[in-house]
Amino acid sequence: MTGISEYLAKIAEINRLDIKSPDGWIFHPGMLFQSTAKWWGDFGSRHAPHEGLDILFYRSADGFVDSIGPDTLVPLLADGYAVNICDDFLGRSLVVESRMQSTSRFRIFSVYAHLDIMPGIETGTRLAKGDMVATPASTAGKKSKIAPHLHLSVLEAPSSIPARELDWNLFGNPDSPVRLVNPAFL
Numbered sequence: 812m813t814g815i816s817e818y819l820a821k822i823a824e825i826n827r828l829d830i831k832s833p834d835g836w837i838f839h840p841g842m843l844f845q846s847t848a849k850w851w852g853d854f855g856s857r858h859a860p861h862e863g864l865d866i867l868f869y870r871s872a873d874g875f876v877d878s879i880g881p882d883t884l885v886p887l888l889a890d891g892y893a894v895n896i897c898d899d900f901l902g903r904s905l906v907v908e909s910r911m912q913s914t915s916r917f918r919i920f921s922v923y924a925h926l927d928i929m930p931g932i933e934t935g936t937r938l939a940k941g942d943m944v945a946t947p948a949s950t951a952g953k954k955s956k957i958a959p960h961l962h963l964s965v966l967e968a969p970s971s972i973p974a975r976e977l978d979w980n981l982f983g984n985p986d987s988p989v990r991l992v993n994p995a996f997l
């Protein structure tokens with residue numbers, strides 16, 4: 812089982828999702844890494860290639876398409892330290908450094924986006940794989956009309972960048988020194 816399929820299985824397990832099978836998750840093309848398509852609204856083009864993976868739909872045991880929602884608990888992919896919590900266009904993002912993988916020159920991060928972050932998690936909090944850190948932010952009242960979902964990004968950034976600058980101004984900028992990693996290949 813790869814890292815991402817293990818992670819998706821963990822989401823199903825802790826939320827007791829009535830999912831058809833471990834690979835019952837559904838990813839429309841626009842939800843995938845580097846896609847330039849929207850999977851919502853007018854199904855037009857994104858402003859920039861997708862920086863990660865959007866997790867939302869799955870096939871339930873009775874064969875229907877269901878989705879996670881604002882009550883869904885979001886677990887952590889790997890051990891790490893919360894290094895920043897910042898706003899994104901649907902909610903907030905939690906930036907976690909995997910220090911085990913970081914080197915003196917590059918640091919490895921996972922970013923959990925469009926969420927409400929659990930109280931008590933702040934910059935410097937040590938977190939463990941599987942910890943439940945957030946729930947998808949409600950998008951009611953937002954112009955975008957995107958269903959609440961989890962966006963996951965994995966990236967590598969030069970160690971010279973201060974933690975407080977690790978936000979979407981950086982991750983969403985194709986000219987930044989951040990290297991985005993495809994979460995499907997974890």
Ligand SMILES: [Zn+2]
Nearest residue numbers: 863864865962
């Ligand atoms: Zn996304």
